[in-house]
Amino acid sequence: MxxxxxxxNMMEGYGADLQSWxxxxxxxxxxxxxxxxxxxLALSMLAADELTFxxxxxxxxxxxxxxxEKSLSEKxxxxxxxxxxxxxxxxxWQTIIQRFTDPAQVLQAFPAVVAMLLLMxxxxxxxxxxxxxxxxxxxxxxxxxWLVFEGMNDIAEIEQDTELLIERVNNDLGELPEFVYxx
Amino acid sequence: MNELSLLSDKQLIEQVxxxxxxxxxxxxxxxxxxxxxxxxxxxxxxSCSEDIVQEAFLRVWRHASGWSDSKGSVKSWLYKIVYNAxxxxxxxxxxxxxxxxxxxxxxxxxxxxxxxxxxQQQRWFHQALSELPERQRTALCLFMNNGLSVAEVATVLDxxxxxxxxxxxxxxxxxxxxxxxxxxxxxx
Numbered sequence: 001m002x003x004x005x006x007x008x009n010m011m012e013g014y015g016a017d018l019q020s021w022x023x024x025x026x027x028x029x030x031x032x033x034x035x036x037x038x039x040x041l042a043l044s045m046l047a048a049d050e051l052t053f054x055x056x057x058x059x060x061x062x063x064x065x066x067x068x069e070k071s072l073s074e075k076x077x078x079x080x081x082x083x084x085x086x087x088x089x090x091x092x093w094q095t096i097i098q099r100f101t102d103p104a105q106v107l108q109a110f111p112a113v114v115a116m117l118l119l120m121x122x123x124x125x126x127x128x129x130x131x132x133x134x135x136x137x138x139x140x141x142x143x144x145x146w147l148v149f150e151g152m153n154d155i156a157e158i159e160q161d162t163e164l165l166i167e168r169v170n171n172d173l174g175e176l177p178e179f180v181y182x183x
Numbered sequence: 184m185n186e187l188s189l190l191s192d193k194q195l196i197e198q199v200x201x202x203x204x205x206x207x208x209x210x211x212x213x214x215x216x217x218x219x220x221x222x223x224x225x226x227x228x229x230s231c232s233e234d235i236v237q238e239a240f241l242r243v244w245r246h247a248s249g250w251s252d253s254k255g256s257v258k259s260w261l262y263k264i265v266y267n268a269x270x271x272x273x274x275x276x277x278x279x280x281x282x283x284x285x286x287x288x289x290x291x292x293x294x295x296x297x298x299x300x301x302x303q304q305q306r307w308f309h310q311a312l313s314e315l316p317e318r319q320r321t322a323l324c325l326f327m328n329n330g331l332s333v334a335e336v337a338t339v340l341d342x343x344x345x346x347x348x349x350x351x352x353x354x355x356x357x358x359x360x361x362x363x364x365x366x367x368x369x370x371x
Contacts, residue, residue, distance in 0.1 A: 009349075012356060014348055015351075076211050076237050
């Protein structure tokens with residue numbers, strides 16, 4: 001709630017015309033002034049002062065002839081019409097921001113964005129299935145390393161397992177003397 | 184009545200940004216005289232102010248697409264461009280800004296039928312105005328003479344709403360105090 005002092009200060013700043021005050025204050029201030037005779041008097045004195053100042057400003061305004069006004073107006077509009085005045089296009093980043101913040105353009109692009117997202121989901125699902133069958137080539141040396149890594153430290157065991165694996169693969173896929181294609 | 188004259192400043196500037204020359208001409212017609220008169224209060228020369236305002240309007244034409252609500256009203260945007268250009272001009276000329284006009288060669292709108300105040304009071308007003316700091320004078324002139332709102336004055340001067348309101352309050356208080364003092368001395 002505003003007090004008397006604040007209203008007096010605002011009166012000076014915003015002027016005697018309450019319409020030019022911030023909208024949020026207008027109602028409260030007009031009610032306050034209506035109930036306070038001194039404030040009401042201060043407001044009317046301020047209005048009189050402002051009128052005097054305005055008249056002073058008007059009477060001291062430089063007198064510019066209508067002919068000069070017309071001539072300059074024509075000069076400005078004709079210079080714009082000439083090809084020499086090229087409009088500066090807005091920078092690229094401003095265009096992008098405008099495009100992404102324009103609801104009409106965003107709505108227009110919406111189906112394409114949804115379709116793209118769906119396509120990405122489909123591709124991802126298909127890729128997941130594909131990874132199970134992907135062919136990876138391992139040399140026997142690499143296979144041995146892998147078996148050691150898996151905890152089969154015994155050389156004989158490794159040899160046996162590797163041989164077994166190679167044999168299996170050979171049986172399934174044909175001749176693969178050096179490389180193993182499936183783990 | 185011209186159709187364009189019914190459009191708001193915002194609608195006009197939107198059309199100007201789409202290269203509509205008729206809209207631009209309407210905008211020029213709407214603000215040319217007041218901008219030249221505003222600038223002349225500082226430059227004291229119509230020809231200098233005409234150049235300043237012409238350049239300002241060409242800038243508006245080139246950069247109309249850069250205007251948005253965040254820059255304030257179109258009116259305050261125009262005044263800001265002209266004010267800054269005028270101050271730049273004065274800096275280059277190294278001349279003091281805003282001298283009372285009637286002391287110089289420029290004819291003022293003080294013809295007998297328009298004159299609402301006595302010559303003595305006018306002289307007093309010019310003197311009082313010239314004693315105000317530049318920002319206070321400009322704020323007062325824009326608010327009282329050019330009909331800009333406090334928010335629009337704030338945009339022109341690059342100040343907050345509160346700072347502008349207090350600037351205007353100080354300016355009015357100073358003018359009133361000076362009038363009180365001078366009337367006691369019998370000056371005004």
